[in-house]
Amino acid sequence: MGLWGQENVNPCATTGEYPEWLKGYLENPNRPRARNADEVVYLPMSIHSIGKTDGTGHYPLLKILESFCTLNKDFEPYNIQFYLKGEIEIINRDLYYDHDNYSDGTRMMRTYNDPLTINTYITNNAPSNACGYYTPSEDAIVVRKPCLGISGHTWTHEVGHWLSLPHTFYGWEGRTYDANEETPAYLRINGKDTLYVENALGTNCTKAGDGFCDTPADYLSLGWSCNGNFQSIQVQKDPYGIDFRSDGSNFMCYSTDACQSKFSDEQMEAMHAYIEQSKAYYVNNSIPSNKVSDDPMTFEGPEDGEKVHYQSIKLQWKHHPNADHYLINISKFSFFVTIDYEFIVEGNSFTVPELPVDKTWYWRVKPFNAYDACAGFTEAGGFTTYDITDIDEINESNRLEIFPTLIGSGTAAINIDFEFSDLLNVEVDIYGATGQMLKQQHFANPGRSLQQVDIAGLTAGLYLLKISTEKGTLIKRIAIQ
Ligand SMILES: [Zn+2]
CATH class of the missing domain: 2.60.40.10 (Immunoglobulins)
Incomplete structure (x- = not known):
């Protein structure tokens, strides 16, 4: 979300074609209503993490998982859920990591797309510095690292496109609403189609904007912040001169992440119908896995x-x-x-x-x-x-020798022959194989002397002797037979 505060950053760079399937669906007055809302559909998701050619730059695995959790939470109320198909794929290629044009993105998708899943590419950059985009011809999604995360909704927005949804401000992509200019009644799109501008009362909703009647008028095509009612701070005027604010709570508008929380009922119906009619062979009707226990691990x-x-x-x-x-x-x-x-x-x-x-x-x-x-x-x-060392010196002027290191059972002590030139206090710790400290002994300034370390009571096995001084530490292995 941080990115959207910057100037000239697009939340999404999905191209402006109205989804063909949705057009036919909405034009059908007898279109089937939403499927049984109790039935959850599970869709497979493939995640491709793109890093630099040298292998760095990948979005952390933890953040990918947290983002995936948020995606499922966003879609949970609409009975659409996603599951990971296969492992997260790691791809190292500068060209795709920082791609800034659609032809590189398309090549990436053609190279790495997995069949029959929603393919999501996590990159560092995207065309127009957008947070993400959906490419209909390849049926794949790109989401940039800075726009993911536990409180990000860019992934949800792009999956909304994958599921046939246009922006709530459809028709305004690439245009900037100007409050000082009169709002036109029509928009010309791609030099050919014309589209009604949705009015504030929504009376032309079926043939204006996104075509949904429960997503109100919205002309804002650059990232925007909302007020306490999740509406745009910017007031817009419809073609009749009526003032209104955009609804920022919808995932398919360009409000910041903190504003967004929902799809509309008609959007939900369209997504379910799209899955049923166009993606039925993707659907897994059984729960892929049960939820992971919330209990702490052992x-x-x-x-x-x-x-x-x-x-x-x-x-x-x-x-x-x-x-x-x-x-x-x-x-x-x-x-x-x-x-x-x-x-x-x-x-x-x-x-x-x-x-x-x-x-x-x-x-x-x-x-x-x-x-x-x-x-x-x-x-x-x-x-x-x-590390276990073969060197028997703390440093040049302070050496020692331990013997024996292979010890018969029942032995009460082993020897340390100190040859210390410095005044040093020594601590000797004995650790068992599983890491617990079993014995500890101090030697105050041993200088050049032969000392004994008590090992009485230790059973057969491997032990570590840690000899610590302020000039350094040695670790030696001893074995009791
Ligand atoms: Zn979009």
Whole structure:
């Protein structure tokens, strides 16, 4: 929505042809009324995330899922819902990421469209810097990154086009309403058709504007903000000189996201009729998946505070009811102010190949499925990465040796031979294989001396010895047989 505040930005760049199917539908006086409103139709959606050729620039997976959740919430009252068909496709190509003309966009759609689904392309730019557009010939949608998000309705608007809806201000695309000029009775479109200008009382509604009689007159073709009644701040005059304000609550107008919340009844009827008559073979009449449980997830590891080797970090959780995919976020910050890594996985564990060493990382998991991306995250906690080293020195002037590292059971202590030139306090922590600290011992300024570390009571297994000083830290592995 932020974009619409800027000057000369179009919310949508869908071309000005009136949808042919809708024309025939509205001209039929005996058109069928809305289908059984109790029956939800589920339509498949393919998402193509476009990044730069070097692989950067992708809209975060989390934000894609949040936007998808908003799309389904917007359509829920109208018994139209969407589900993800297949995985989110990652495409890296500068030409499409920043495309500014329809021929590049059309080529992108021809290359990557999946059959029998609503194809949505997420890009950085679009023709006319618009927030999005629908291309009827390819039957696909583009939505720009800055116009998506949990409170954005651009995707809803573009899917409205996909479902045959024109703008509420149809006929005014590419024109700017000027309050100082007399409003004409007709508009000439594409140099050929003429279209009545919808009057404020709506008496010519069937042959003016978008053709719907429950979407009132609207001439505003540039992004606009609304007042507290969700109406345009700008007052317009109809051809008879009657003042009116546009209704900003309709998804198919150009008001800002905060104004928009609904489709009209006639729009809803048209969308359902369009699905029935033109897209019946897309429809899935059974629920693709049930909603994901709102309960918090249960994690199995690593435990909060655990020390894990920086390579091959295994994150595990219990299967969550009705989820078949999980989004994992990993951040340097416990409040996830930045997301350093994100992954989508299908099973209930994931091995992170490698994370920077000697840092604390926080992780959380959001369960979802093809239909429901609205469940929240559960925070799993933090873990710290370490590396095991063969080097036996804290730094050049402070060395040490540990022996033995392969230990017979029942041994009470192991040795540390310090060769420290500096005055340093030393802390030795012993961790078990699952990361819990089992023993801790302090040595005040050991200098050059042989010291003993108590290991009494440790059972057979692998342990980590963490030797910390203010000049550095070493981690060594020991094994008790
Ligand atoms: Zn549009």
